[in-house]
Amino acid sequence: xxxxxxxxAILFAASALHAQDYTLLATPSTVEWGHYAANVKPALTVPSxxxxxxxxxxxxxxxxxxxxxxxxxEDIPAYNDDVYKGYPDKDKGPGGHILTGPVFVEGxxxxxxxxxxxxxxxxxxxxxxxxxxxxxxxxxxEFPYSRQRLxxxxxxxxxxxxxxxxxxxxxxxxxxMGVAPSxxxxxxxxxxxxxxxxxxxxxxxxxxxYIPVSARGALFVAGDGHAGxxxxxxxxxxxxxxxxxxxRFVVHKKKPLIWPxxxxxTHYITMGFSPDLKEATEHALxxxxxxxVEEKHMTRDDAYMLASVAVDLDITQLxxxxxxxxxxCPKNIFTAPQK
Numbered sequence: 001x002x003x004x005x006x007x008x009a010i011l012f013a014a015s016a017l018h019a020q021d022y023t024l025l026a027t028p029s030t031v032e033w034g035h036y037a038a039n040v041k042p043a044l045t046v047p048s049x050x051x052x053x054x055x056x057x058x059x060x061x062x063x064x065x066x067x068x069x070x071x072x073x074e075d076i077p078a079y080n081d082d083v084y085k086g087y088p089d090k091d092k093g094p095g096g097h098i099l100t101g102p103v104f105v106e107g108x109x110x111x112x113x114x115x116x117x118x119x120x121x122x123x124x125x126x127x128x129x130x131x132x133x134x135x136x137x138x139x140x141x142e143f144p145y146s147r148q149r150l151x152x153x154x155x156x157x158x159x160x161x162x163x164x165x166x167x168x169x170x171x172x173x174x175x176x177m178g179v180a181p182s183x184x185x186x187x188x189x190x191x192x193x194x195x196x197x198x199x200x201x202x203x204x205x206x207x208x209x210y211i212p213v214s215a216r217g218a219l220f221v222a223g224d225g226h227a228g229x230x231x232x233x234x235x236x237x238x239x240x241x242x243x244x245x246x247x248r249f250v251v252h253k254k255k256p257l258i259w260p261x262x263x264x265x266t267h268y269i270t271m272g273f274s275p276d277l278k279e280a281t282e283h284a285l286x287x288x289x290x291x292x293v294e295e296k297h298m299t300r301d302d303a304y305m306l307a308s309v310a311v312d313l314d315i316t317q318l319x320x321x322x323x324x325x326x327x328x329c330p331k332n333i334f335t336a337p338q339k
Contacts, residue, residue: 028086095188
C-alpha cells in the first residue's frame with residue numbers, strides 16, 4: 001500500500017507558520033482517564049503551528065498512597081490530588097493512564113497527518129516509581145506478586161538513583177502520546193495506529209512524531225511520563241514520574257499514513273504494533289521499506305537489502321497488550337546531497 005512522504009519534505013514545516021503559545025494544565029476537567037476518545041469535549045483548541053505546554057500526571061498513584069510510601073507531601077505536585085479526587089468515576093476507563101487533553105488542532109481531518117514536534121520535556125518531581133504486579137509484566141509466572149520501588153531523581157545531574165552504586169541517566173519522554181480513534185473510545189493501554197501507549201524511549205525532546213489523523217481536530221493527548229526506560233519495559237513500568245512537555249502541532253493535509261513514524265536528529269523511525277511480536281516487526285519493517293522507497297527513491301529490493309545491513313529493529317515494549325517494534329534507520333548513511 002502506498003504511503004506518503006513524511007520526513008525530509010516536511011521536517012519542521014511550522015517554521016513558516018506564525019506560532020502561538022498556549023498552556024494546558026492538568027485538572028479534573030482537562031484530562032482523559034484511561035482512554036483515547038473521539039466523542040469528548042476538547043480541553044484546548046489551537047491552530048496548526050501552535051506551541052502548547054502540557055502538564056501531566058504520573059502513573060504512580062494517588063497522593064495519599066505516595067505519602068504512605070515515604071514521599072513528602074510537598075514533593076508531590078498538588079494537581080495530582082486534585083485530579084484523583086475530582087475526576088468523575090463514571091468517565092474512567094477502560095485503561096488506567098491519566099492523559100492531559102485533548103488538544104483540538106484546527107484544520108485536522110481524517111486522512112491528514114498530525115506532526116508533533118517535541119520541543120522540551122521537563123521533569124516535575126524529584127522521584128520516580130517502578131513496580132511489578134501480580135499477573136502483569138513479561139514474566140508473570142516467575143513473579144507472582146507485587147513489588148514497588150521509589151527511585152530518587154537528581155534533576156541537576158539528570159540521574160536516577162536506583163540503588164547504592166546504581167545510577168541511571170535520565171532521558172525523559174512521554175510513554176503515551178496519540179490522537180483519537182475514528183469513533184468512540186479505545187483503551188489507553190494498547191498502542192496502535194493512533195500511536196498511544198507506545199513507550200518508545202527514543203521520543204525525547206528534539207524529536208518529531210507523525211500520527212495519522214482519524215477524527216476531526218486530531219484530539220491529541222499525552223501522559224504516562226517516564227524519566228527513563230529500557231527497551232521492552234519488561235516489568236510493565238518504567239521510571240514513572242510527572243512531566244511537562246512543550247509541543248508544536250502542524251497539520252499536513254491529505255497525507256495518508258498507516259502507522260506512526262518519527263524522526264530524531266540521528267534516525268528515521270517506523271513503528272509496528274500487534275499482539276504478535278512477529279507481526280509487529282513485519283509492520284515496522286514494511287513501513288521502513290516504504291519510507292526508503294518514497295523518501296530515498298530506492299527500489300523495493302534495494303530498500304529491503306539496506307534494511308538488512310543498516311537498520312536496527314528494536315523491541316519497544318512487550319507488556320501493553322499490543323507489543324511494539326520500531327525500526328531505526330541512521331541518517332548518516334545517506335551521503336548524497338538531498339534535493
